[in-house]
Amino acid sequence: xxxxxxxxxxxxxxxxxxxxxxxxxxxxxxxxxxxxxxxxxxxxxxxxxxxxxxxxxxxxxxxxxxxxxxxxxxxxxxxxxxxxxxxxxxxxxxxxxxxxxxxxxxxxxxxxxxxxxxxxxxxxxxxxxxxxxxxxxxxxxxxxxxxxxxxxxxxxxxxxxxxxxxxxxxxxxxxxxxxxxxxxxxxxxxxxxxxxxxxxxxxxxxxxxxxxxxxxxxxxxxxxxxxxxxxxxxxxxxxxxxxxxxxxxxxxxxxxxxxxxxxxxxxxxxxxxxxxxxxxxxxxxxxxxxxxxxxxxxxxxxxxxxxxxxxxxxxxxxxxxxxxxxxxxxxxxxxxxxxxxxxxxxxxxxxxxxxxxxxxxxxxxxxxxxxxxxxxxxxxxxxxxxxxxxxxxxxxxxxxxxxxxxxxxxxxxxxxxxxxxxxxxxxxxxxxxxxxxxxxxxxxxxxxxxxxxxxxxxxxxxxxxxxxxxxxxxxxxxxxxxxxxxxxxxxxxxxxxxxxxxxx
Numbered sequence: 001x002x003x004x005x006x007x008x009x010x011x012x013x014x015x016x017x018x019x020x021x022x023x024x025x026x027x028x029x030x031x032x033x034x035x036x037x038x039x040x041x042x043x044x045x046x047x048x049x050x051x052x053x054x055x056x057x058x059x060x061x062x063x064x065x066x067x068x069x070x071x072x073x074x075x076x077x078x079x080x081x082x083x084x085x086x087x088x089x090x091x092x093x094x095x096x097x098x099x100x101x102x103x104x105x106x107x108x109x110x111x112x113x114x115x116x117x118x119x120x121x122x123x124x125x126x127x128x129x130x131x132x133x134x135x136x137x138x139x140x141x142x143x144x145x146x147x148x149x150x151x152x153x154x155x156x157x158x159x160x161x162x163x164x165x166x167x168x169x170x171x172x173x174x175x176x177x178x179x180x181x182x183x184x185x186x187x188x189x190x191x192x193x194x195x196x197x198x199x200x201x202x203x204x205x206x207x208x209x210x211x212x213x214x215x216x217x218x219x220x221x222x223x224x225x226x227x228x229x230x231x232x233x234x235x236x237x238x239x240x241x242x243x244x245x246x247x248x249x250x251x252x253x254x255x256x257x258x259x260x261x262x263x264x265x266x267x268x269x270x271x272x273x274x275x276x277x278x279x280x281x282x283x284x285x286x287x288x289x290x291x292x293x294x295x296x297x298x299x300x301x302x303x304x305x306x307x308x309x310x311x312x313x314x315x316x317x318x319x320x321x322x323x324x325x326x327x328x329x330x331x332x333x334x335x336x337x338x339x340x341x342x343x344x345x346x347x348x349x350x351x352x353x354x355x356x357x358x359x360x361x362x363x364x365x366x367x368x369x370x371x372x373x374x375x376x377x378x379x380x381x382x383x384x385x386x387x388x389x390x391x392x393x394x395x396x397x398x399x400x401x402x403x404x405x406x407x408x409x410x411x412x413x414x415x416x417x418x419x420x421x422x423x424x425x426x427x428x429x430x431x432x433x434x435x436x437x438x439x440x441x442x443x444x445x446x447x448x449x450x451x452x453x454x455x456x457x458x459x460x461x462x463x464x465x466x467x468x469x470x471x472x473x474x475x476x477x478x479x480x481x482x483x484x485x486x487x488x489x490x491x492x493x494x495x496x497x498x499x500x501x502x503x504x
Contacts, residue, residue, distance in 0.1 A: 054090020073104030092169030105267030202237025239271025286348030
């Protein structure tokens with residue numbers, strides 16, 4: 001039977017038929033509103049729909065030739081365990097051999113693909129999304145996760161009910177895998193420099209992992225919101241959100257810590273606050289790490305997303321080290337795949353997803369591996385603080401990632417209109433914020449670059465009903481604001497674009 005998209009809760013149909021809203025199949029993740037007692041928003045998925053998703057995923061990985069073994073795990077939300085078990089039921093119906101690692105971080109599930117010799121993964125998580133959201137991060141070619149093509153195939157299989165239900169699947173609970181993962185992270189890592197580190201977890205799943213890992217490599221750890229609490233009582237565990245960064249800043253200044261590290265809800269991202277309380281956007285952290293890595297690895301190649309600072313192209317230290325940078329589509333799946341394709345040693349996203357190939361990592365995004373890389377960078381610079389390393393970067397004026405609301409059903413059409421509008425402006429010789437347009441980067445939405453290096457980006461969010469706006473200027477704070485006002489004026493030509501989640 002095909003899943004439906006119009007079932008209402010507290011009804012006979014909701015308890016007997018699969019609910020799967022098509023918009024939950026996003027570019028590289030699956031993400032749905034599952035429901036919350038405090039919300040009257042209608043669910044987009046029910047447990048029978050999750051079971052159908054498992055049937056579809058099991059069908060797809062078999063058709064892609066990945067074999068039957070698959071790792072599953074879940075994050076710390078009050079409904080994630082039940083969703084994972086429904087997903088596992090569907091996978092087994094499609095003949096999969098399920099390896100359940102229990103409560104986990106997304107990178108722990110990716111690691112399990114290697115450690116348990118399982119080609120595929122299905123991690124139940126909504127990452128940093130508000131409670132009530134759920135989702136699944138999936139892949140069948142380690143260390144990669146599904147991209148747009150695989151997600152489209154999965155969507156078509158599930159929504160059409162085109163399942164290969166061979167049966168014969170198995171289920172195994174993998175005991176104490178958390179310890180295996182932590183042991184692997186800390187193997188061979190011991191800092192020479194004593195570091196006092198604030199480990200902020202936003203009450204998300206990383207609280208059960210990050211503080212212990214940092215202690216084991218030699219840090220003095222100051223836990224912040226490390227107790228697991230799926231109500232997220234203070235703020236969502238999102239190290240790109242200013243509310244979380246402000247909390248880290250306050251704790252760093254209160255305790256005199258060397259650095260503050262913030263982890264998102266499923267532990268695949270890491271945010272940074274320096275010892276002076278400066279909230280360093282993740283793309284600037286990426287430049288600092290790229291400097292450190294390129295000093296050790298000749299002609300290092302990096303991949304960064306289109307939201308990231310222009311310093312990856314202009315920084316004199318990276319140029320002197322022979323580093324080369326490729327700008328690519330935003331999204332952990334896209335950057336991960338591009339890093340693999342180009343053989344880059346690392347990839348960086350402004351959101352805080354960092355990807356390290358050997359000898360640093362295994363190619364997937366792991367906030368704890370990122371934390372180790374930052375600590376090692378400080379360890380290699382004993383006479384300098386995190387603030388010193390940050391000050392050493394050329395000054396640019398960048399915005400946080402801003403996200404005006406725009407419905408999933410219309411957001412890509414809006415972006416298409418915005419791309420056309422800026423393209424027409426460039427062709428007509430019009431200016432943006434008083435300056436000529438010298439470049440339009442359209443690999444993912446549109447990045448408008450003017451003659452003084454100031455730029456603005458607009459793209460569609462891949463996992464929420466939102467657009468994404470970022471601006472940066474190497475000139476001044478005022479030029480940054482001028483670019484934002486110019487970009488926002490173009491956006492406001494589309495009445496479907498709503499309010500921003502945070503201001504500039």
